[in-house]
Amino acid sequence: GQNIDQPTEMTATEGAIVQINCTYQTSGFNGLFWYQQHAGEAPTFLSYNVLDGLEEKGRFSSFLSRSKGYSYLLLKELQMKDSASYLCAGRAGGSYIPTFGRGTSLIVHP
């Protein structure tokens, strides 16, 4: 089976940087996804990591360490609209279907 673990809630200040961690345990490994989900809406794709290292995409970056079963999503220059739930999803080896974590609710305040 798979186990995805991430903090339930985080708060941060507008303009700051926040790091959302995710640890995973999967049978084999076939990629790690991050999605953003605003309340009452469907998730939107943010990033996909399959190799170790940092992938930067504008204000958002995602990091993966396969040996540690660890990933993080880094959000820079936080804006109020970044308040949302951030879902970490891991994909087991040989599968194309990711398993989602519970999500981390990020609250950005002025």
Next chain:
Amino acid sequence: GAVVSQHPSWVICKSGTSVKIECRSLDFQATTMFWYRQFPKQSLMLMATSNEGSKATYEQGVEKDKFLINHASLTLSTLTVTSAHPEDSSFYICSARDKVAGGLETQYFGPGTRLLVL
């Protein structure tokens, strides 16, 4: 990017009735679509994987006779909640499998359907 639509976005129904939810891929062909259910402050739980032209594969604990899935074309999958009860009230989200640049694969999600059974 790939666009997935769902209809309806909101459903309120009486207990015992059946509700059909449509999921469409608007600008690409989706051989595989997924149906998820999400309760408040919970994770997305995969209910079933829908393959065009074949029977859906249901996750453990999901009643296939209660949640009927039909994937009749490459752009449309439907989920019918039969004899709905209040405990079926949830946020139902579909997604469709597509390939992005570089050969990576991801899922694009529909906007979701909120079901309230009275």
